[in-house]
Each structure stands twice: as structure tokens, then as C-alpha cells.
Amino acid sequence: MLDISGALNSLKAGHSIERPGSNMRGTSYFVKNENGRDILFVRQTRTNSSEVIEEPTAFDWDDLIATTWQVVESPSK
Secondary structure (H helix, E strand, O other), X not given: OEOHHHHHHHXXXXXXXXXXOHHHOOEEEEEEEEOOEEEEEEEEEOOOOOOEEEEEOOOOHHHHHOXXXXXXXXXXX
């Protein structure tokens, strides 16, 4: 398990990350380069659906203090 520092290093290395837990099921974060800028995105699977949504996001306080981050495989596009 990683703290936010380790999680950010994993993002910089091109990995997707997630925080396991019932309220975070189907949610992962990744960095995407748009117009020359690295932007944090969240990938979520809708409840009761296979639809996947990817949108820009920010970390909240619970994310910053969490010590349960882990690297996950990115779904293929």
C-alpha cells in the first residue's frame, strides 16, 4: 500500500492508482496529457452499468491523507 507521495510517483510513472474500499469501488485515477499539460483524471464505472466515465478531477482531503493507494492495471481502450 502507498501513501499519497508513493501514489503520485506511480502516476508520474504512467500507472493508474486506486484506493480500495467499498465507497471507491470501480474508481481509479490516472494522468493524461492534454494540450501539453498533465491533468489528473478519474475513471469510474457507473453503478449497475458497464459504462465507464473518464473526466478531469482533483484529489480531496481523504485522498491526500490515505495510506491505502495501490497501482492498478489500466483498462484497454
